[in-house]
Amino acid sequence: MNRMASFCVALAATFAVPVCPLSAATAADARRGSEFFRTQYCVNCHAIEGQGGKEAPDLGQRFDRNYTPAGIASRMWDHAPVMWKAMSEKKIPLPAISADRAADLFAYFYSVRYFEKPGEAERGKHIFQSKHCSDCHSLTASGGSGPGNPVDHWESLADPIVLVERMWNHSDLMKGEMATRKIQWPQLTSQDLDDLLVYLQNLPQTKNEKLAFLLPSGEGGEALFKEKGCVNCHKGELALEFRLGDSTLTNVAAAMWNHNPQMQHPHPQFTLPEMRQLLGYIWAKQFFYTKGDVARGHKTFESKKCATCHNDSSSGAPALGKPSEPYSAITMVEILWKHGPNMLEKMQARHIPWPQLSQTEMANLIAYLNSR
Numbered sequence: 001m002n003r004m005a006s007f008c009v010a011l012a013a014t015f016a017v018p019v020c021p022l023s024a025a026t027a028a029d030a031r032r033g034s035e036f037f038r039t040q041y042c043v044n045c046h047a048i049e050g051q052g053g054k055e056a057p058d059l060g061q062r063f064d065r066n067y068t069p070a071g072i073a074s075r076m077w078d079h080a081p082v083m084w085k086a087m088s089e090k091k092i093p094l095p096a097i098s099a100d101r102a103a104d105l106f107a108y109f110y111s112v113r114y115f116e117k118p119g120e121a122e123r124g125k126h127i128f129q130s131k132h133c134s135d136c137h138s139l140t141a142s143g144g145s146g147p148g149n150p151v152d153h154w155e156s157l158a159d160p161i162v163l164v165e166r167m168w169n170h171s172d173l174m175k176g177e178m179a180t181r182k183i184q185w186p187q188l189t190s191q192d193l194d195d196l197l198v199y200l201q202n203l204p205q206t207k208n209e210k211l212a213f214l215l216p217s218g219e220g221g222e223a224l225f226k227e228k229g230c231v232n233c234h235k236g237e238l239a240l241e242f243r244l245g246d247s248t249l250t251n252v253a254a255a256m257w258n259h260n261p262q263m264q265h266p267h268p269q270f271t272l273p274e275m276r277q278l279l280g281y282i283w284a285k286q287f288f289y290t291k292g293d294v295a296r297g298h299k300t301f302e303s304k305k306c307a308t309c310h311n312d313s314s315s316g317a318p319a320l321g322k323p324s325e326p327y328s329a330i331t332m333v334e335i336l337w338k339h340g341p342n343m344l345e346k347m348q349a350r351h352i353p354w355p356q357l358s359q360t361e362m363a364n365l366i367a368y369l370n371s372r
């Protein structure tokens with residue numbers, strides 16, 4: 001762990017609130033991201049879901065829903081030189097993208113892409129049975145009576161957050177019933193959760209419900225995190241920003257379900273809007289904290305020639321390390337747009353090709369830079 005991170009852990013433990021990194025300011029907002037995308041001319045070249053310019057990749061098509069923050073950062077990084085050239089030809093000024101705006105953009109990309117690559121109903125059906133859900137829940141009221149309500153009586157299955165909110169609020173009852181029946185608390189992956197959702201949404205009796213996914217803004221989430229007692233355990237070693245690097249929203253949801261038995265009982269109850277705020281908040285926090293492998297990142301730093309300039313004070317490149325904010329997927333986007341064009345020029349002068357970085361390489365590099 002780097003100095004900044006351990007400092008944050010210490011602070012978090014002292015004040016019993018997650019104070020770092022940048023947590024107070026973190027409220028990624030998809031709507032603001034969409035606004036930025038329009039006003040900064042991104043939309044002149046890029047369509048999202050078919051709307052907008054045609055000459056650059058449709059960003060709604062390209063990002064699959066399992067993208068991670070490091071994945072987006074790596075794609076922007078890889079394509080930046082071609083994009084800058086296209087921008088300068090069109091006399092579009094390069095935008096400054098601060099870390100906050102990058103977080104908004106990520107949230108926006110995430111929401112527009114949401115239904116593109118749905119789970120598989122067939123797998124979901126299998127999970128509903130193999131994870132014992134069907135032991136207690138029939139699909140229709142006439143399908144037999146378990147202790148749990150039949151699926152066609154569930155309130156709504158519009159999106160995964162709804163499912164999680166329902167599951168969370170009823171988990172005390174479920175836990176009791178499971179104990180009676182000697183069923184172990186089932187563990188679900190995020191893919192399981194997606195598949196389950198698609199299966200449950202497409203049953204004859206639920207099929208006609210209108211689906212809409214709204215990426216939650218994390219606004220208010222931090223207050224809930226305190227009020228509902230999450231912060232009593234999730235500080236210091238258990239602080240979520242250090243545990244959930246590069247997760248999708250369904251990863252977070254699945255983690256909450258899986259760790260249910262370890263959390264306090266009875267559970268605090270959440271309304272649906274509160275669950276949205278809470279998940280939005282937890283999800284956005286990790287933009288500012290990327291998990292990666294320091295040793296591998298070190299190798300990438302060498303093999304992609306970053307070291308050629310950054311470890312040589314005569315090259316004119318700044319020595320990296322001890323940043324005032326820890327490096328993360330979103331600060332890498334900020335850096336890319338701020339320092340990238342100049343860096344590209346220097347690379348061209350030295351015949352170093354613009355390094356291409358995979359999602360994993362990006363995450364590892366970030367971890368390495370934070371450890372320097």
Ligand code: HEC
Nearest residue numbers: 040041042045056057062075076079082083086087090095
């Ligand atoms: C002048 C046209 C133009 C503008 C304006 C523009 N882009 Fe691009 N962008 C491109 C092109 C062209 C590519 C593909 C480059 C390549 O193929 O390597 C691209 C690629 C990308 C990619 C990688 C997509 C992938 O394939 O995964 C991202 C992300 C991206 N742009 C984001 C943005 C954002 C955010 C903005 C606004 C701040 C923006 N772009 C503005 C032309 C543009």
Ligand code: HEC
Nearest residue numbers: 131132133136147148149154155166167170173174177178
């Ligand atoms: C041992 C029995 C049992 C098992 C196994 C079980 N549940 Fe439940 N479930 C219950 C009970 C009891 C309730 C509370 C009564 C109710 O609201 O249905 C409940 C409630 C729910 C609710 C809220 C229903 C509503 O009315 O909105 C959802 C959603 C749910 N369970 C999903 C699941 C899923 C998904 C699984 C499998 C991973 C599962 N349950 C496994 C017993 C069980």
Ligand code: HEC
Nearest residue numbers: 228229230232233234243244252255256259262263264268
């Ligand atoms: C009584 C202590 C306690 C409370 C209160 C609590 N949790 Fe947890 N939580 C845990 C423990 C213990 C783990 C499991 C950590 C592990 O796997 O080692 C966990 C895991 C998690 C994880 C998964 C983290 C990971 O490492 O994958 C999430 C997300 C989470 N909790 C969210 C919440 C939220 C949201 C609240 C408030 C509604 C909350 N927790 C309240 C103790 C608690």
Ligand code: HEC
Nearest residue numbers: 304305306309316317318335338339342343346347352355
């Ligand atoms: C050809 C030399 C060269 C190479 C190769 C190079 N850089 Fe740079 N880098 C620079 C220069 C010069 C700057 C300062 C640009 C400016 O004027 O803003 C810079 C700036 C940066 C910054 C911003 C530093 C700050 O002050 O915030 C980071 C982070 C960075 N580079 C990371 C990398 C990584 C990661 C790689 C490898 C994938 C890399 N660089 C490869 C020359 C290089």
